[in-house]
Amino acid sequence: MLLARLAQVSREVAATAARTRKTALLAALFRDAEPDDVPIVIPYLAGRLPQGRLGVGWKVLGRRVPPAAEPSLTVREVDARLTELGKLSGPGSQAERSRLVGALLGAATGDEQRFLLGLLTGEVRQGALDAVAVAGLAQATGADPAEVRRAVMLAGSLQPVAAALLADGPGTLDRFRLVVGRPVQPMLARTAASVTEAVGKLGACAVEEKLDGIRVQLHRDGGSVRIHTRTLDDITDRLPEVTAAALELTGERFVLDGEVISFDPAGRPRSFQETAGRVGSRVDVARAAREVPVSPVFFDALAVADRDLLDLSFAERHAELARLVPEPMRVRRTLVSGPEDVREAERFLAETLERGHEGVVVKALDAPYSAGRRGASWLKVKPVHTLDLVVLAAEWGHGRRTGWLSNLHLGARGRDGGFVMLGKTFKGLTDAMLTWQTERLRELAVADDGWVVTVRPELVVEIAYDGLQRSSRYPAGVTLRFARVVRYREDKRPEQADTVESLLAAHPEVRP
DNA sequence: TTCCGACAGTGGGGTCGCAAT
């Protein structure tokens, strides 16, 4: 199959807003793909490369290459070239990568170039990723979309399911069950504003501490342990002490869901930055493990022995977990019977925060494990802080925000009466707010370099954030975590904005 | 007819490791 066909379909998919039409377009393409093309066409149309990331970003792709007049590239040829590119490493590899990308783009038409650039940067932006590709695959093969989706979640990715379906038809979906050693998409939580709201929605539930570390799915099969992140990357080699802990457990075969986090000698959780830095260390793992040891803390069991627990209730799954994993290696929790018992949930949240953790996750006791879903049966509750800050500048938006000033530079008042930048945010803005702020900020503009519009510091905006973290980028030495706009405060003048001093005083646990 | 679940998009900051400078 020619790459041009994919580029054209991608353009059509991007051009329509209707998901049914996107699905139909993808289904038609999947039907036409030859068996050898399937492992390439499917991920391409889901906006991903089968090789994963290739070390090619905007910088490498920077220069323009004249497009070819006629399409000639086949998807298999493109895939082969990118596989070669992915193997490069060592001195000179970046220049060689750049050369290979240039050659590939030179063989592509303008349409194909756009599609390839999207794939390489991970930003195809056609309004269709895995979920729409799954629906298209179901339509192309006549399979039940829900069953295809479930198979993909259990397989961990789309490709094996696509290959099996197109080769053997819908009957093969039964093959995709939870297998110890093969990671499944993890279940995710939604946000609730308070434990009262969460318990009100869920009724009988468990309230569990939410640890601010790295989500892991651990598979043990006899003497073999594999550990995967939320995106199912294998990080086993970086976590020898977690592997050792799993081998200490009495069960021989199991799949557990939990969090990996570092505690200091006093037993307090280290900051997310410290835990993430440790888990990210790959070169001298032994040393990193000595300096910042991490602990696994589990909250769910997906399989035990040869039993798949996914469809059991959380209450039943947790009973299995408790049989297998001793207390300190399990998340702390309390059980709540329903809204009449909300004070216990509040007490537990307060205690959890006191212990230095992020918040709680409230989980319905009767819910199954919905792999890959951000379902309504897990609700996270974290304290939210707010500040009144001043807009110092704004950046022009991209995609659907083209033409709007989008990303705001936020400042707090400093000691000298000036403003100190604390970070940026583009979150929380409605289209109406984007329209309003674009107009207002243009009136206040003192400079525009085409990317950043600097403004007179007069507009006060209320910002919600989850906490402070250390920063080497911003002058105060700290920055806001997950900052988002709540509303503009036209009733406030910049002299009434919050100060860096009071911000630091409010977060004594973080020192610049 | 209205409501709401699921998705995609729009980017934020930090850290690590590698290659280039």
Next chain:
DNA sequence: ATTGCGACCCCACTATCGGAA
């Protein structure tokens, strides 16, 4: 030795489609 870049952790929120109620 330092710097720049890309990958991958953490993530909030809005708009929109289309099935559920």
